Amino acid sequence: MVDEREPHDEKLALILRTAAAIFAEKGYHQASIRDISRATGISLSGLYYYVRSKEEILFRIQEHAFSTVRENVLRLMAEGGTPEEKLSKLVENHLRFFVTNMQEMKVLSHEATALTGDARRRVNDLKRRYTELAMGLLREIEPRKSPEDLRVATFALFGMMNWIYNWYRPGRDLQVEELAAEMTRIFLKGFPGESQPRDPVEGTTEPQPSIWRA
C-alpha cells in the first residue's frame, strides 16, 4: 500500500505538482516516471525514494486534493451560520480551490477511474464523504426532497462548479468570490433575477493558495 507521508516535504510537493501538470497535459496513461524526472530535475532513483510508482503519484495527488478541500470546508462549517450560508462557503471554497489548482482538478476529473484496488477505494471514500457533506447541507435547506432529488441536486451543483476547467479564464471572467456568489444564487434562487452588483475594480490580486502548501 501507499504510505502515509504527507507532502510537507518540499521535494515531494514539487514531484506531485509537476506530475499533476504532466498528467493534465498528456493524460495519466501516456505520462511516464521519466517525464516527471526530466521536468523536476530529480533523478529516477531520487523519485523512487519518494514514491513507489506512477500510480502512487496519482493516488497522492487525488488524496491530497480531496482531503484538503474537505478539511477546509469542515473548518468553515465550524464557524456556524444558516445552511444557506454554509452552502455559500462550500461553493466559494470549492471554486477557489479549483481555480487555483486547475491542473490537479483536471487530473481528478479525467483520471477518476485510473486508480485500482485499495488506492481507488480510499479516494472514493474521501470523495463520498465530501459529497455527503454537501448533500447534508441541501437536506437541511430542503428537508422535503426525496433521496433521488437530493442526488440530482447535489451532482447538479458539483457539475456546475467542476465544469469550470472547461471555460473559466482567470483574470478575464468574474473573480472567484463573484463567481461563487453567482453560482450559489443560481442554485438557490434560479437563474432569472438580479445578480449581485460587480466590483468594477479589475485585476485585484487574490491570495492563491496552492494545494501543495498548507
Added chain:
Amino acid sequence: MVDEREPHDEKLALILRTAAAIFAEKGYHQASIRDISRATGISLSGLYYYVRSKEEILFRIQEHAFSTVRENVLRLMAEGGTPEEKLSKLVENHLRFFVTNMQEMKVLSHEATALTGDARRRVNDLKRRYTELAMGLLREIEPRKSPEDLRVATFALFGMMNWIYNWYRPGRDLQVEELAAEMTRIFLKGFPGESQPRDPVEGTTEPQPSIWRA
C-alpha cells in the same frame, strides 16, 4: 482535410461507435488504429478506406455529436413556445443525447483538446454555435443580465448537464425526462421548492436513439 462523407454508411458508423468506446476506455492517445481494427474485425487497409488517421476518427466523432445535438435542438425550437419552454426542450434533448451516448460524450469532454489545426477549429465552431443557442435563450429569459453573468449561467447549465457521465446510472436514477424536468426547475427556480411528482412505474423503456443512426 477530412472529407465530408456522412456516417450513413453502416461500416463507418460501426468504426466510429467502436472507436468512441475504445477512446472512452483507454484515452485517445493510448488507443491505436490497431485496437480499432481488432475490435471491429475490419482490416487495417479496410479502415484506411474509411478514415485517413486516428485524428480523423476523433474529429468525426466530435463533429457528428455536436452537429446532431444542435440540429435536434433547432428542430425542437422551430416548434415555437416561450423561451422557458424552449430551454426545457434543449435540456431534455441534451440529456437524452448524453445518456444514450455516454461513451461518445466522455470522449467529447476528455479529448476536447486532442484535435489540432483545422479539425479543432471546425469542432470549436460547432460547439460555439451550440453554446450560443443556449445563451440566446437565457438572454431572452432574462435580458437584464450582463455578458459576464450570461456566460456564467450558460456554462453553469452545461456543467450541470455534462457532469452526469460521472454519476448517472441509467435504470437506477431518475428517467431522462424526469432528470431534465428537475434540472430545468433547479436552473430556472432554484433548488428549494417542490420537485415534480415522479412516475412510480419503474423500468419503462424509452426510445434510445444512438447518435449513429439518423
